[in-house]
Structure formats: structure tokens, C-alpha cells
Amino acid sequence: MTRRKTATTASDALRRLRKAAPFFWFSGPALVLYLCFFVYPVAATFRLSLYNWDGFSPVQKFVGFQNFSWILADAKFWAALQNNVLYTVLVFAIQNTLALALAVLLNGSLRGTTFYRSVFFMPVTLSMVAIGYLWELMYNPFFGLIDVALRKLGLASFAMPWLADQRTAMLAVAVVQSWQYAGFAMVILLAGLQTIPKELYEQARIDGAGGWKVFARITWPLLAPSVTVVTTLTVIGCMRVFDIIYVMTEGGPANKTLVMSLLMFREAFTNYRLGYGSAVSVIQFLIILLLSVTLLRYLRSREVQY
Amino acid sequence: MPGSRQWGSQLFLSLYACAVLLPVLFMVSTSLKTNQEITMHPDHFFPTAVKIANYLEAWRGAQMGTYFKNSLIITTGSIAAILVLSAMAGYALARYSHVYSRAGYVLFVSGLMVPPQLAVIPLFLLMKNLSLLNSYLGMVLLYTASALPMSVFVLTGFFRLLPMALEEAAVIDGASPFQVFWRVLLPLTRPALAAVAIMNMVHIWNDFFFPMLFLTDKQMKTLPLGLLVFKNEFSTNHALMFAGVVIASVPTVIAFVALQKQFIAGMTAGATKG
Numbered sequence: 281m282t283r284r285k286t287a288t289t290a291s292d293a294l295r296r297l298r299k300a301a302p303f304f305w306f307s308g309p310a311l312v313l314y315l316c317f318f319v320y321p322v323a324a325t326f327r328l329s330l331y332n333w334d335g336f337s338p339v340q341k342f343v344g345f346q347n348f349s350w351i352l353a354d355a356k357f358w359a360a361l362q363n364n365v366l367y368t369v370l371v372f373a374i375q376n377t378l379a380l381a382l383a384v385l386l387n388g389s390l391r392g393t394t395f396y397r398s399v400f401f402m403p404v405t406l407s408m409v410a411i412g413y414l415w416e417l418m419y420n421p422f423f424g425l426i427d428v429a430l431r432k433l434g435l436a437s438f439a440m441p442w443l444a445d446q447r448t449a450m451l452a453v454a455v456v457q458s459w460q461y462a463g464f465a466m467v468i469l470l471a472g473l474q475t476i477p478k479e480l481y482e483q484a485r486i487d488g489a490g491g492w493k494v495f496a497r498i499t500w501p502l503l504a505p506s507v508t509v510v511t512t513l514t515v516i517g518c519m520r521v522f523d524i525i526y527v528m529t530e531g532g533p534a535n536k537t538l539v540m541s542l543l544m545f546r547e548a549f550t551n552y553r554l555g556y557g558s559a560v561s562v563i564q565f566l567i568i569l570l571l572s573v574t575l576l577r578y579l580r581s582r583e584v585q586y
Numbered sequence: 587m588p589g590s591r592q593w594g595s596q597l598f599l600s601l602y603a604c605a606v607l608l609p610v611l612f613m614v615s616t617s618l619k620t621n622q623e624i625t626m627h628p629d630h631f632f633p634t635a636v637k638i639a640n641y642l643e644a645w646r647g648a649q650m651g652t653y654f655k656n657s658l659i660i661t662t663g664s665i666a667a668i669l670v671l672s673a674m675a676g677y678a679l680a681r682y683s684h685v686y687s688r689a690g691y692v693l694f695v696s697g698l699m700v701p702p703q704l705a706v707i708p709l710f711l712l713m714k715n716l717s718l719l720n721s722y723l724g725m726v727l728l729y730t731a732s733a734l735p736m737s738v739f740v741l742t743g744f745f746r747l748l749p750m751a752l753e754e755a756a757v758i759d760g761a762s763p764f765q766v767f768w769r770v771l772l773p774l775t776r777p778a779l780a781a782v783a784i785m786n787m788v789h790i791w792n793d794f795f796f797p798m799l800f801l802t803d804k805q806m807k808t809l810p811l812g813l814l815v816f817k818n819e820f821s822t823n824h825a826l827m828f829a830g831v832v833i834a835s836v837p838t839v840i841a842f843v844a845l846q847k848q849f850i851a852g853m854t855a856g857a858t859k860g
Binding site: 296300302303304305306307309310311313314316317318319320321322324325328335378381382385386388391392394396397398399400401402403404405406407408409410413414415417418422423424425428432459463464467468471491509513516520522523527541544548549554557558561562564565568569572 | 595596602603609624629670671672678679684701704705706709712727730732734791809813814827828831838846849853854
């Protein structure tokens with residue numbers, strides 16, 4: 281009796297699998313590639329974070345959570361985390377304030393909206409390396425456009441090596457990232473603005489509400505879903521920034537722009553501490569995950585329905 | 587009053603447009619100067635004599651041509667693989683409803699939460715063991731795998747919007763699942779395919795993180811990585827370097843100018859539909 285039952289369930293399962301065959305023909309190739317070159321390496325990072333290994337020697341030494349306790353005792357890691365947070369705050373403030381202003385201005389039926397939108401978006405299509413070099417040229421203390429202009433305007437005392445000075449390096453890089461992505465954030469905010477019903481604005485105007493009041497009472501609350509997207513993307517992007525820092529400052533001057541991704545890269549690929557580097561990656565991932573989940577929960581709760 | 591506000595808006599918008607365009611213009615003009623003019627006459631915005639030779643030297647002498655070819659092969663190969671695999675997977679995940687398809691969808695979409703950096707150390711070892719370092723195939727496999735979460739997510743969403751009746755009619759007419767996919771549904775997903783192609787094209791063409799780790803042979807390097815080599819080899823030859831930067835940037839900018847609407851829609855597709 282029981283035997284027969286297992287036999288039927290087995291053939292049932294087989295039949296179900298055979299019925300699912302076209303599904304596997306279609307999704308199989310993507311699934312296999314994804315498992316081999318994405319899921320497996322991610323899982324291996326978690327495993328490797330519990331080992332000490334230089335990448336060459338035949339023995340990988342299991343050390344438990346020692347890499348993690350070392351990292352938490354490493355002043356460099358805390359400096360990197362702090363720099364990531366500072367970078368996030370700077371980019372968030374510069375990029376998104378700018379993006380919001382541009383989106384609100386473009387949302388009114390001004391002349392040349394399409395032109396402006398395309399110009400502001402254009403930097404998004406450029407390579408980070410190209411942009412990094414372009415802005416190194418802008419910031420160059422000898423022949424960069426910024427310092428040359430300052431000297432011409434009689435403000436020579438403000439001219440400085442922006443990227444080499446410990447006080448301004450981080451800000452200088454944050455400006456570049458904002459310059460590249462303000463247009464991207466603007467497009468998302470603009471799409472949000474265009475979903476707000478025009479009648480609300482007309483009603484407000486009839487009621488005699490001024491520009492600021494309209495913004496605070498109508499635009500800002502109804503824009504909340506787009507603000508959620510932009511905020512989350514900015515925070516995730518800045519907490520894992522690598523390219524632009526590597527190209528422009530390599531973490532300098534004096535580690536003032538050292539960030540977590542760069543620390544991972546140095547430990548793993550320059551110092552051959554693969555376990556330690558993996559552990560840095562894992563911690564960074566957990567921080568980003570925690571941060572984005574908390575942020576999303578908060579931001580979603582302030583989105584109003586209308 | 588409304589008139590003056592309009593003027594204020596226009597002023598702000600044109601000022602920021604200048605802030606975007608001036609650096610780019612400065613880059614182009616620098617690439618056409620002599621090195622002497624760049625360093626000795628920093629107050630010349632435009633070159634006194636246009637030096638096109640910088641471009642020829644960058645293309646031939648500094649191997650920009652080789653880097654360009656590598657970028658082109660890797661980008662097109664990856665886009666082709668991404669489109670084929672993610673369209674098939676998207677179709678399967680959207681049109682079949684059983685445990686496997688639900689599990690598959692969760693597996694792909696959870697990849698959206700994972701930054702590629704998290705996979706990089708074991709990936710390096712994997713590529714080394716499979717002798718895929720410094721190969722086109724290795725880069726195509728890597729880019730395709732890491733593009734799958736977003737591409738599958740976008741395409742599955744799109745396939746779900748297509749009415750089931752289309753498919754049922756085709757099946758009644760005796761079409762096989764493959765014919766349904768290829769003849770009936772795929773032509774309708776063209777806008778979503780374009781979005782997926784564009785967002786990945788810009789990313790792969792400009793990416794420098796994967797090539798930096800996996801392409802160490804100079805003959806195999808892509809454009810962004812080639813620029814990095816430039817900086818070490820010609821650190822004082824600014825004119826040559828910026829000719830290289832312009833060469834690397836021109837293809838995406840031209841494509842963007844030609845297809846502005848599709849670009850903006852494609853590159854923000856992941857963010858706006860998420």
C-alpha cells in the first residue's frame with residue numbers, strides 16, 4: 281500500500297517535471313550561467329570570509345569569524361566606513377537638491393524642456409574614467425578651468441589643488457558624482473511630478489496658495505514615491521562607490537577618500553589577503569542591506585495615497 | 587510677475603546646462619591643443635591651432651584602435667547573449683506558473699540586492715581556473731551573468747503584461763512553445779528589449795571594474811581600461827590623453843544624441859519600474 285503510494289507520487293513528480301520541461305528549456309541557459317557566474321561566487325565570498333588564504337598556497341586556513349573581529353578592530357575600516365557615509369551625505373545633498381530644482385523647473389511648461397532634459401542626462405552616458413580625467417583637468421591647480429577662472433576673477437586666494445588637499449578632496453569627488461547623476465535623478469523626479477494631477481495645482485491657485493506653499497503641500501508629499509527611489513539608489517550607489525574614487529584619488533590624500541570597496545580591493549588584490557577582503561565585502565553588503573531595508577521602510581511609510 | 591519667474595527659471599536652467607557642457611567642451615578643446623599650449627597658456631579656452639594629429643597618434647601609437655575593437659566585441663557579444671538568455675528566461679518565468687518558475691523568479695530578483703563587488707574575489711579565482719582571464723568569452727559570460735537579474739526582472743514584468751489570449755490562439759492553431767515565443771510574443775516585447783539593450787550597452791561599454799580585474803593583457807584591454815594605461819604611460823601628454831578620452835566617449839554620446847528618448851527610458855527602466 282505504502283509502496284504503491286510512493287510509486288505514484290514519484291511518477292506524479294516525474295510527470296509534473298516533464299510538464300515543466302519547456303520551462304526548463306527556456307530558462308535553463310540563463311539559470312545555469314547565473315548560478316555559475318553569480319550565485320556561486322557570491323556564496324563563495326561568504327565562505328572565504330571565514331578563511332585565511334593568499335590565493336596561491338594549497339592550504340586555506342579556517343579561522344572562523346577572526347577576519348571580522350580584525351576588521352572591526354582596524355582603524356582603516358572605520359575610516360573607510362566614515363568616508364562612505366560622508367560621501368553619501370555630500371552626494372545626496374548636492375545631487376538631489378540640484379535634481380529636484382531642475383525637475384520642478386522643467387515640469388512647468390517651459391520652452392526647451394526636451395533640450396534641457398537631454399543635456400542634463402548626457403553625463404550619465406559617459407564612462408566614469410572619462411569623467412574622472414575630465415574633472416582632474418578641471419581641478420588641476422596649474423591649468424584647470426576652475427583655478428584659472430578664480431585667478432582671472434581676482435579670487436586667486438581661493439585657488440587650490442582641490443583633489444590633493446585633505447579638506448576638499450572628498451567634496452571635490454562628490455561634486456563630480458553629482459554632476460554625472462543629477463540628470464538621472466532629475467528624470468525619475470520629473471516622471472513623478474508628471475503623475476501629479478494638474479487640477480490640484482489649479483485648485484491651489486484658485487485658493488490663492490503661493491509657490492512655496494504649493495510645493496510644500498502638494499508637490500513634495502505627492503512626489504514621495506519618486507523620492508523613495510532616488511534616495512535608495514543614491515545611498516546604495518554611494519555606499520559601494522569604487523570607480524570614481526579609484527580613478528581620481530586612489531583613496532588619497534592620506535586616506536581621506538578611502539572607501540570600503542577600495543579597502544576590499546587593496547586587501548584582496550594588492551595584499552593578497554583574500555579572506556580578509558571577502559570579509560570586508562560581506563560587512564559592506566550587510567551594512568547596505570540593513571541601511572536600504574530601514575530606509576525603504578521609513579520612506580514607504582511616508583508615501584501618501586490620493 | 588509670472589514673466590519674471592519664467593526668466594528666473596530659464597536663467598537657472600541655462601546656467602546648469604553650461605555647467606554640464608562647459609567641462610565637456612573644455613575636454614574636447616584640450617584634446618585639440620598642443621601640450622605646450624595646455625601648460626603654458628592655461629587661459630586659452632580654445633586652441634590657437636587645431637591639432638587633429640593628437641587623434642591619429644592616440645588611435646595608432648597609443649593603441650586606442652585595439653582598445654576600441656576589444657570594447658566593441660565584448661559589448662556586442664554580451665548584449666546579444668543578454669538579450670537571448672533574458673528574453674527566454676523572462677518568457678518562461680512569466681508564462682509558466684509552478685513552483686519552479688516562482689523559485690526561479692525569486693532567485694533572479696534577489697540578485698538585484700547583491701552588488702557585483704561581492705562576487706569579485708571568487709570570480710577571479712574561477713576565471714583563472716577556467717583559463718578565462720584575458721578572453722572575450724570570459725568577459726561575455728561575466729557581463730551576461732551579472733546583467734541577468736535586472737534584465738530578467740524587466741522582461742518578466744513586460745511578458746506578464748501581454749494578454750494570455752494571444753498565446754492560447756496560437757496554441758490552438760498548433761504552434762509549439764518555441765513558435766509561440768519566437769513568432770507571437772517576442773515581436774511584441776521590442777520596446778522592453780530595446781530598454782534592456784541600452785541600459786546594458788552603456789554600462790558594459792563604460793565599465794572598468796571587471797576589465798581591471800580580468801583583463802591584464804594589454805592587447806585585450808577595453809577603452810576605459812586603456813585610458814588608465816594612458817595615464818601611466820603618457821602622464822605628461824595631456825593632449826594625447828584627452829584625445830583618447832574623447833575617442834572613448836564618442837560612441838555612447840552619438841548613440842545618445844540619436845536616440846535620446848529611448849536612452850532615457852532604457853537607462854531609468856530599472857529604477858522607475860522597480
